Amino acid sequence: AQTxxxxxxxxSVQEAETVTLSCTYDTSESDYYLFWYKQPPxxxxxxxxxxxxxxxxxxxxxxxxxxxxxxxKSFSLKISDSQLGDAAMYFCAYRTVTSNSGYALNFGKxxxxxxxx
Amino acid sequence: ETGVxxxxxxxxxxxxxxxxxxxxxHLGHNAMYWYKQSAKKPLELMFVYSLExxxxxxxVPSRFSPECPNSxxxxxxxxxxxxxxxxxxxxxxxxxxxxxxxxxxxxxxxQLSVL
Numbered sequence: 071a072q073t074x075x076x077x078x079x080x081x082s083v084q085e086a087e088t089v090t091l092s093c094t095y096d097t098s099e100s101d102y103y104l105f106w107y108k109q110p111p112x113x114x115x116x117x118x119x120x121x122x123x124x125x126x127x128x129x130x131x132x133x134x135x136x137x138x139x140x141x142x143k144s145f146s147l148k149i150s151d152s153q154l155g156d157a158a159m160y161f162c163a164y165r166t167v168t169s170n171s172g173y174a175l176n177f178g179k180x181x182x183x184x185x186x187x
Numbered sequence: 188e189t190g191v192x193x194x195x196x197x198x199x200x201x202x203x204x205x206x207x208x209x210x211x212x213h214l215g216h217n218a219m220y221w222y223k224q225s226a227k228k229p230l231e232l233m234f235v236y237s238l239e240x241x242x243x244x245x246x247v248p249s250r251f252s253p254e255c256p257n258s259x260x261x262x263x264x265x266x267x268x269x270x271x272x273x274x275x276x277x278x279x280x281x282x283x284x285x286x287x288x289x290x291x292x293x294x295x296x297x298q299l300s301v302l
Contacts, residue, residue, distance in 0.1 A: 074229070079227075103289070105290075107293075112295055113275060113277075113295045113296045113298075114293055114294065114295045114296075115277065115279075115291070115293035116293075117290055117291070117292075120290070161230070165289055173285065173286065173289045174220070174232050174235060174243065175230075175232075175289070175291060176229070177229045177230040178229055179227060179228060179229050180229075
């Protein structure tokens, strides 16, 4: 089974600074999707960014970008110009094939991001 | 508002109680999911429904019983739960669970406490 590892339980960043959250995964597949989800105190999981492994170009969404290293099976999230509203739990996820030939997301344990003024 | 609504937001129940969690999606999606989120553990996939048919059941104890009467509604019926079942239960939906580009849309969850 594919596993997703987030080695940083907590991170802190100052407002307007840049922070990078790390994620590694284990897979034998050659093409797959990776995701970063954000869970603010409201508890609602929100999709931040996604990356298809087939594409070499790193995905970007405004202040959010990823550093996708396929050979190293690494998928880190960079948040630029951090804002107070970025404070949340961040989950890395891998889209995996389930036993019934469908797809589901495998999540890491999450990284809690604190943004200080 | 993401289009996935869960009720109740909080639930406290005794081990002998019977209660139900409700999820409703207004996105026209065909697949719905129950996830369990426990402290310091990865989200665990519990059940997957596709077009109202249960297609995944990840070895979940029988004290959790899902129901999907139509593609917009999903329930999780609870009975004789244990304290270790206390967690945040998240519902999600997606357009098509067989899509390679699957994006999940989540509700805000039900925080369940079993006493």
